[in-house]
Amino acid sequence: MGRVQVGDKAEFSRMENGDFSDSELIHHFRGVLVAVSAGDRENYDELVGYLHPKGNLNPDEVAILVTTLKALSGAASYIDSVHHEALLFAVSRMSLWNYGTDVMDALLELIISLAASNGKYIDWCLEMLVKHFVPPYYLLDSLKQENGIDRKTKVLSRVHAALKEIADLVPLAPLRLSPIVVQKMPSVFSKEPEIVMYVENMLKLESGAIGEIIGSTMLPALVDRLLDLDVEIGWDGILQEDGKCIFEMELEDFTEFGDDENCDSMPPSELLNRRKLQGNLVVDKVDSLMVLTFLHLESCQSSGRLAEVFDVLLGSFQKTVLNAYKSKFTQFVMFYASALDPEGCGVKFAMVLTDMFCRDVNPPITRMSAVAYLASYLSRAKFLSAALVTNILQSLVNWCYAYCKSHNFDMNPRAHQVFYSGCQAVMYILCFRLRSLMDIPRLKLQLLNMPMEAIWKHKLSPLKVCLPTVVVEFLRQAKAAQFFMMSETFVFNDMLESDFSKAFGGMDRLDMFFPFDPCLLKKSESYIRPHFVRWSKVRTTYDDDDDNEVSDSGSEASDDDFVDRNAMDMIDDDMMVSVEGLDFTPDLNKMSITPKNSLKYGFETRCTRMPARIRPSTSPESL
Amino acid sequence: MxxxxxxxxxxxxxxxxxxxxxxxxxxxxxxxxxxxxxxxxxxxxxxxxxxxxxxxxxxxxxxxxxxxxxxxxxxxxxxxPKPDTLLEGKVVKLTQESIHLVVLGFSSAIIAEKDIREEFLCKTKRGQEVYASRTNKRHVIKVGTVIRFLVKSFDEEILHVYGSLIPEHTGSIYWLDKNLEVVSHNDRSEKKRKSEGEQIMLQxxxxxxxxxxxxxxxxxxxxxxxxxxxxx
Structure with missing residues (x-):
């Protein structure tokens, strides 16, 4: 043994001096590897010893390591998964993040040779590369420093180049890569920088050379993970637990709002909810991932492949997001993608949702969800043309009208939930859009010709079932716009209250699900904002007089108005009536997904507390 | 093929x-x-x-x-692909130790050095590694060349072919076709039929x-x- 050892060491020292040619070295290594199967492990063990990670390497050790790795890649086809387990294990423990560029290149060369030389190693090699998407735990913090960033680019550019090279050599490798990438994705509980970095790499893969093959799995996987995180937040629960102190907090916060410059344009109640989410680690993760996705979508747009990416997203939206119970943030990916290409993606999204609602084969829950998305989308998306909105309204109204004709029954919220959700969607869209549609004569005519009155008057009485706040606001605007007028009296004057809406939608309460309510994520919201219609900025049919006053200060006043509306989200449906009694304008306080907690807390306490606490911020207009 | x-x-x-x-x-x-x-x-x-x-x-x-x-x-x-059948593939990488090919655009194949007949010698030409025949100067295999090779084995899971260039009638298709026209008439008709494309074979x-x-x-x-x- 000793002799061989000495010989081997001598060889390694010769190697350092450059006495060996590359091919001689490779031959020697082959011999060493082959000898293992014959039972001679001494040289092999020494070889493995060189590969085991040590602390700081001196230049000589680095040189030996590089030479060893290079020679091994020459002998890659001799590496056997049974006999050379120790060698493979040692290689698998090496991390690119710990070495300089020389070792990195040599290690990657070995990995590529292994992948190409034997089909058995392809998964192992891909996993090894995917593992490098995220640095070791102890390096995560240092990545923000300058040399950390430098190292990050060095490692990741090499990893992606290696993946590309493997894909060139083994054309089917990307097919095996995508399940590995999805499987190795950090869990919901992982740290923010970790998951963010991993997703960065996924998106890089998606837009990279092999994105064509694996792109269709990367984005859905990302959306699914976003949804996992989204569900994890469960902020319905948070708010209900803290329900008692919501209003106290709001009061305390009012003083701070003035100081916070960034939040000037934001209604305090939204800020309040945002603050509730602050400090929640999961929320930060979702926020960062959303921003990453938005940036990726932007880059897709500039490279002209947004349409194909959108198709992938749309597929995953239909499969998962749409049916997820009250998804809170994930849907904004679709919103943003639509905003980037209103003519193409924006229209397509609306059409697909309409189609999903109108098709009988879809289960009722999917159809209700689709129409809720549609209503919220058409109302909130600034980038959609009035003509498109009218056309979709037309098809919704037509569908509802046909339904009325074929179902001559009395009101039954459970049995006709799809119909009621359709009606509510029509009303909700009109709350936001009526004024702008009425300004265009052609569309006004189209609107007036829609058989809406017949629907509202039908025995199914949608006005009594749909969410009262929506109904009230709709009727108010309709009245102001002189809709449904018969001999100078408004037809629906007595239709302003309802107890039935609770039954509609069942436990899921899809009737009050408005997916594109203001996004509460701080960073993502700034991307959404330019494309987003806030209720406070909507010009309604009844505020004609304010036309000239719509100045900066005017809009701020109406922002404050929105405060109340949003704050009143906490109130039960029935509350609205009494709030109205207390000289509050009836409004779209329900146009938010903010959960209500009326079941838990008494009606009366809230009723007395609400106005008092809200008043300090209310605008003169609404008082 | x-x-x-x-x-x-x-x-x-x-x-x-x-x-x-x-x-x-x-x-x-x-x-x-x-x-x-x-x-x-x-x-x-x-x-x-x-x-x-x-x-x-x-x-x-x-x-x-x-x-x-x-x-x-x-x-x-x-x-x-069964052992001892002939396949054709495009060279994507060439090193002293092996030739890597892609067959039909999806299946990867490797020919290890020990499976390359001694006629071929690995040289570096203009910074590129090539396998050149010792006997026929024009018979050169480099990245991008389409070669005909013999199947040694086939990994069904990964669709990975292990090939060999030992038999005489393997090597660069370009050279084989040209060469056979000159050298052997018998061979030519057979080879030509093969080279006329997959379509005939398929039919x-x-x-x-x-x-x-x-x-x-x-x-x-x-x-x-x-x-x-x-x-x-």
Whole structure:
């Protein structure tokens, strides 16, 4: 043994001096590897010893390591998964993040040779590369420093180049890569920088050379993970637990709002909810991932492949997001993608949702969800043309009208939930859009010709079932716009209250699900904002007089108005009536997904507390 | 090139009831799931399919999920390289230790140094490594060359071919074709036929297709369970 050892060491020292040619070295290594199967492990063990990670390497050790790795890649086809387990294990423990560029290149060369030389190693090699998407735990913090960033680019550019090279050599490798990438994705509980970095790499893969093959799995996987995180937040629960102190907090916060410059344009109640989410680690993760996705979508747009990416997203939206119970943030990916290409993606999204609602084969829950998305989308998306909105309204109204004709029954919220959700969607869209549609004569005519009155008057009485706040606001605007007028009296004057809406939608309460309510994520919201219609900025049919006053200060006043509306989200449906009694304008306080907690807390306490606490911020207009 | 054949298969595809409104799409989807994977029943990798006829009558399986069994006749293009058959592939990487190839654009192949006949010598020309023949100066293999090689073995899971360049009639196609015209007339006719493209081969296989016609309904039934799982 000793002799061989000495010989081997001598060889390694010769190697350092450059006495060996590359091919001689490779031959020697082959011999060493082959000898293992014959039972001679001494040289092999020494070889493995060189590969085991040590602390700081001196230049000589680095040189030996590089030479060893290079020679091994020459002998890659001799590496056997049974006999050379120790060698493979040692290689698998090496991390690119710990070495300089020389070792990195040599290690990657070995990995590529292994992948190409034997089909058995392809998964192992891909996993090894995917593992490098995220640095070791102890390096995560240092990545923000300058040399950390430098190292990050060095490692990741090499990893992606290696993946590309493997894909060139083994054309089917990307097919095996995508399940590995999805499987190795950090869990919901992982740290923010970790998951963010991993997703960065996924998106890089998606837009990279092999994105064509694996792109269709990367984005859905990302959306699914976003949804996992989204569900994890469960902020319905948070708010209900803290329900008692919501209003106290709001009061305390009012003083701070003035100081916070960034939040000037934001209604305090939204800020309040945002603050509730602050400090929640999961929320930060979702926020960062959303921003990453938005940036990726932007880059897709500039490279002209947004349409194909959108198709992938749309597929995953239909499969998962749409049916997820009250998804809170994930849907904004679709919103943003639509905003980037209103003519193409924006229209397509609306059409697909309409189609999903109108098709009988879809289960009722999917159809209700689709129409809720549609209503919220058409109302909130600034980038959609009035003509498109009218056309979709037309098809919704037509569908509802046909339904009325074929179902001559009395009101039954459970049995006709799809119909009621359709009606509510029509009303909700009109709350936001009526004024702008009425300004265009052609569309006004189209609107007036829609058989809406017949629907509202039908025995199914949608006005009594749909969410009262929506109904009230709709009727108010309709009245102001002189809709449904018969001999100078408004037809629906007595239709302003309802107890039935609770039954509609069942436990899921899809009737009050408005997916594109203001996004509460701080960073993502700034991307959404330019494309987003806030209720406070909507010009309604009844505020004609304010036309000239719509100045900066005017809009701020109406922002404050929105405060109340949003704050009143906490109130039960029935509350609205009494709030109205207390000289509050009836409004779209329900146009938010903010959960209500009326079941838990008494009606009366809230009723007395609400106005008092809200008043300090209310605008003169609404008082 | 060998290793390609057309098979006529009688299949029975079981479709989930939820797809009953789009049967033909569901059938195509099911067939697409066969693509680029090795299938023992077909003894090859399905590269393409062509539905010949779809039985308008389908049997509904009794059970909790009433699956619909649709009968169809399909032509399948199969890739099944057997040892000692000749394949053609494009060189994508060349090192002193091995030649890496891609066959038909999807299957990777490697020829290790020990499987390259001694006639070839690895040289570095203009910074590029090439394998050049010692006897015929023009016979050169470099990145981008299409070569004909012998199959040693085939890894069915990864679709990885281990090849060899030991026999005389292997090497760069370009050179082999030209060379054979000059050297051997007998050989030429054979080689020329081969080089005239896959199409003729395919047609021939299609004509002789009867021998590969498989009635695999029975076997498909056995694998039904697996399929149900996939579908659901």
């Amino acid at each position: 060998e290793g390609l054949k057309v098979a006529k298969a009688n299949l029975k595809v079981y479709i989930h009831p939820s797809k009953s409104n789009q049967v033909s799409r569901a059938v195509l989807r099911e067939l697409s799931s066969l693509l680029f994977t090795y299938n023992e029943i077909f003894d090859g990798v399905v590269l393409a399919y062509d539905v010949n006829s779809l039985d308008p009558c389908a049997k509904i399986l009794p059970g909790i999920n009433p699956y619909i069994g649709v009968k169809l006749k399909v032509n399948l293009l199969l890739f099944s 021939q296989h299609a004509v002789n297709g009867e021998l590969s016609s498989l009635d695999i309904v029975q076997k498909r039934k056995n694998s039904k369970k697996l399929k149900h799982q996939e579908e659901s």
